[in-house]
Amino acid sequence: xxxxxxxxxxxxxxxxxxxxxxxxxxxxxxxxxxxxxxxxxxxxxxxxxxxxxxxxxxxxxxxxxxxxxxxxxxxxxxxxxxxxxxxxxxxxxxxxxxxxxxxxxxxxxxxxxxxxxxxxxxxxxxxxxxxxxxxxxxxxxxxxxxxxxxxxxxxxxxxxxxxxxxxxxxxxxxxxxxxxxxxxxxxxxxxxxxxxxxxxxxxxxxxxxxxxxxxxxxxxxxxxxxxxxxxxxxxxxxxxxxxxxxxxxxxxxxxxxxxxxxxxxxxxxxxxxxxxxxxxxxxxxxxxxxxxxxxxxxx
Amino acid sequence: xxxxxxxxxxxxxxxxxxxxxxxxxxxxxxxxxxxxxxxxxxxxxxxxxxxxxxxxxxxxxxxxxxxxxxxxxxxxxxxxxxxxxxxxxxxxxxxxxxxxxxxxxxxxxxxxxxxxxxxxxxxxxxxxxxxxxxxxxxxxxxxxxxxxxxxxxxxxxxxxxxxxxxxxxxxxxxxxxxxxxxxxxxxxxxxxxxxxxxxxxxxxxxxxxxxxxxxxxxxxxxxxxxxxxxxxxxxxxxxxxxxxxxxxxxxxxxxxxxxxxxxxxxxxxxxxxxxxxxxxxxxxxxxxxxxxxxxxxxx
Numbered sequence: 014x015x016x017x018x019x020x021x022x023x024x025x026x027x028x029x030x031x032x033x034x035x036x037x038x039x040x041x042x043x044x045x046x047x048x049x050x051x052x053x054x055x056x057x058x059x060x061x062x063x064x065x066x067x068x069x070x071x072x073x074x075x076x077x078x079x080x081x082x083x084x085x086x087x088x089x090x091x092x093x094x095x096x097x098x099x100x101x102x103x104x105x106x107x108x109x110x111x112x113x114x115x116x117x118x119x120x121x122x123x124x125x126x127x128x129x130x131x132x133x134x135x136x137x138x139x140x141x142x143x144x145x146x147x148x149x150x151x152x153x154x155x156x157x158x159x160x161x162x163x164x165x166x167x168x169x170x171x172x173x174x175x176x177x178x179x180x181x182x183x184x185x186x187x188x189x190x191x192x193x194x195x196x197x198x199x200x201x202x203x204x205x206x207x208x209x210x211x212x213x214x215x216x217x218x219x220x221x222x223x224x225x226x227x228x229x230x231x232x233x234x235x236x237x238x239x240x241x242x243x244x245x246x247x248x249x250x251x252x253x254x255x256x257x258x259x260x261x262x263x264x265x266x267x268x269x270x271x272x273x274x275x276x277x278x279x280x281x282x283x284x285x286x287x288x289x290x291x292x293x294x295x296x297x298x299x300x301x302x303x304x305x306x307x308x309x310x311x312x
Numbered sequence: 313x314x315x316x317x318x319x320x321x322x323x324x325x326x327x328x329x330x331x332x333x334x335x336x337x338x339x340x341x342x343x344x345x346x347x348x349x350x351x352x353x354x355x356x357x358x359x360x361x362x363x364x365x366x367x368x369x370x371x372x373x374x375x376x377x378x379x380x381x382x383x384x385x386x387x388x389x390x391x392x393x394x395x396x397x398x399x400x401x402x403x404x405x406x407x408x409x410x411x412x413x414x415x416x417x418x419x420x421x422x423x424x425x426x427x428x429x430x431x432x433x434x435x436x437x438x439x440x441x442x443x444x445x446x447x448x449x450x451x452x453x454x455x456x457x458x459x460x461x462x463x464x465x466x467x468x469x470x471x472x473x474x475x476x477x478x479x480x481x482x483x484x485x486x487x488x489x490x491x492x493x494x495x496x497x498x499x500x501x502x503x504x505x506x507x508x509x510x511x512x513x514x515x516x517x518x519x520x521x522x523x524x525x526x527x528x529x530x531x532x533x534x535x536x537x538x539x540x541x542x543x544x545x546x547x548x549x550x551x552x553x554x555x556x557x558x559x560x561x562x563x564x565x566x567x568x569x570x571x572x573x574x575x576x577x578x579x580x581x582x583x584x585x586x587x588x589x590x591x592x593x594x595x596x597x598x599x600x601x602x603x604x605x606x607x608x609x610x611x
Contacts, residue, residue: 124411125411126411126412193448195444195446195448196448196450196451198406198409198442198444198448199444199448199449199450199508199511200450200460200464201406201409201437202404202406202437202441202442202444202512203437203438203441203460203461203464203465203511203512203515204434204435204437204438204439204461204464204465204515205434205460205461205464205465206434206464209464213460213464214450217451218451
C-alpha cells in the first residue's frame with residue numbers, strides 16, 4: 014500500500030465528487046415514472062370501477078343463464094360465452110394454418126431480395142393497420158352475401174381470421190427469424206431438403222414464439238366488436254350456437270347491447286360481463302407469458 | 313453466411329487475436345515428422361480448374377486451380393478475408409444458400425462437375441459433409457442429433473447401433489453413453505463439436521469439410537478434435553480451414569495458402585498463392601508471400 018503511494022506523491026488530490034446534475038437527473042426520473050403511472054393508474058381505476066359495479070352480478074348465474082330482456086336480475090351471458098368460443102375456434106382453424114405456412118414461405122422459401130417478396134412484405138404490414146370495421150364490411154360483402162354464408166358463426170370466424178392473419182404472419186416470421194441460421198445450415202449440410210429442415214428443425218425451434226404470437230392475436234380477436242356489429246352478432250340471441258351455420262353473439266357484442274339499455278340492472282350486468290371478458294383475456298396473455306418464460310432461448 | 317460476407321467486404325478487418333498469436337515464430341517441428349508426401353496429388357477427389365466464386369458482381373475468390381487427395385487432410389490457411397471459407401463452402405454447394413452467390417470454372421468431384429445443372433445439391437451435401445465454426449448442435453437430444461441425418465436421408469439402418477458407432481468414432485461415446493436422451497445443449501463446446509462430427513459421419517459421407525472447427529474451443533478440446541481428425545482421415549477425406557498455422561502444421565498433409573489481392577477500388581479478392589505438401593510449405597515455401605505469412609512478417 015505504501016509503495017503505491019510513494020510512486021505518485023505529486024499527483025493532484027483525488028476528487029471523487031461528481032460534477033453531475035443531480036436535480037435534472039432526479040426530475041427527469043420522476044417525469045418518466047409519472048408517464049408510466051398515468052397508464053397504470055387509469056387501467057387500475059377502470060378495473061376497480063367495473064369490478065365494484067359488476068360485483069353483485071359476478072355469480073354463477075352470469076355464465077349459467079341466457080340473456081333476457083324482461084328479467085335483467087336473472088339474465089346471464091351464456092350464449093355470448095359459447096358464441097365467443099365457437100367464433101374463436103373457427104378463427105383459429107382458418108387463421109393458424111394459413112398464417113403459419115404463409116410466414117414459412119416468406120421466411121424460408123421466398124427470395125428476400127425479389128421485388129415481389131418486398132411488395133408482399135410491405136402490404137402485410139399495411140394490412141395489420143387496417144381498421145377492423147373495414148374487415149367487417151369485407152366479411153359482409155364476401156362471406157355473408159357473395160358466398161351466401163349468411164350472418165353465422167362461420168362468417169364471423171372467417172372475417173376475424175382475415176383480421177388477425179397479418180398479426181399471425183408477422184409474429185410467426187419473427188419467431189422463425191429468431192432461430193439461428195446455423196441450425197438450418199447444419200441440417201442442410203447433412204443432405205436434408207429445405208422442407209425437412211423447415212419441418213423438423215426450424216419450426217419446432219420456433220414453436221414457443223409462434224404460440225405466443227398466436228395467443229396474443231387470438232385474444233385480440235376475442236375482444237373485437239366492430240366487425241361483428243356488421244355480421245349479425247347484434248341480434249338478440251338466447252341460445253347457444255349449434256354449429257358453424259348457427260346464429261350467434263359474442264361477449265363484446267353482448268356488453269355493447271346491455272350498455273345500450275337504460276335500466277340500472279343491465280349496466281351492472283354489463284360491468285360483470287366486462288370483468289369476465291377481461292379475465293379471459295388476461296388469462297390468455299398469462300399463458301403466452303408462461304410459454305415465453307418456460308422456453309428461454311437455448312442458443 | 314453473413315459472417316463470411318462481412319469478412320470479405322471489410323478491407324480493414326483486423327486479424328483475429330489467435331491469428332496474431334500464431335504468426336509469431338513458427339514451430340515447424342510438427343511438420344518434420346512422418347513420411348515425405350509427393351508434390352503431385354495422386355488419388356484425386358476434388359479437381360478444381362479456374363474456380364471463381366462470386367457474390368453478385370463481387371468476385372470473392374479468384375481463379376483457383378488445385379487438386380485434393382483422397383484420405384488426406386488438406387488445410388486452407390491465410391489471413392481473414394482471403395476467401396478460404398468461401399471456397400470451402402462451394403465444395404458442397406453451401407454457397408447456394410446465399411442469394412446471388414455463384415461459382416464459375418470447373419469444380420469436379422470424382423470427375424463430375426458438382427455445379428452441372430442436373431446435379432442435386434442435396435445429394436452433393438450428403439456425400440460431402442460439413443462441420444462449422446460454431447458447434448451448431450440441434451436443439452434436440454444427443455441421440456436425435458446423430459440420428460437426424462440418417463432419418464432425413466431415409467437410411468434403413470439399426471439406429472441404436474449407428475448412433476453408438478458414430479459417437480464412438482467421434483471419441484464421444486464414453487462421455488455421453490448414459491445421457492443420450494439429454495439435450496445436446498448440456499454438452500461443453502468441445503463435446504458439442506465432436507457431436508457435430510458424429511452427426512456428420514452418420515450419413516456416411518466421403519468428405520468432411522471443416523470450417524475453423526476449433527475456433528471457439530480451448531486448447532484441450534482443440535487437441536481432442538485434432539486427434540480425431542487424424543483418426544478420421546483413415547476413412548475420410550478432410551478439408552479444413554484454419555486460422556491457426558500450428559494446427560495446419562500438426563494435422564494436415566497438404567496446405568494451401570490463400571491471400572487477398574486489393575484491387576484499384578480497394579476491394580479484396582481472395583486468391584490461392586501456393587499449394588503443396590505441408591512440410592514443404594512450412595519449410596521451403598516457393599512464394600515470398602507464403603514465407604512472410606508463416607514467419608509472421610505478413611501485412
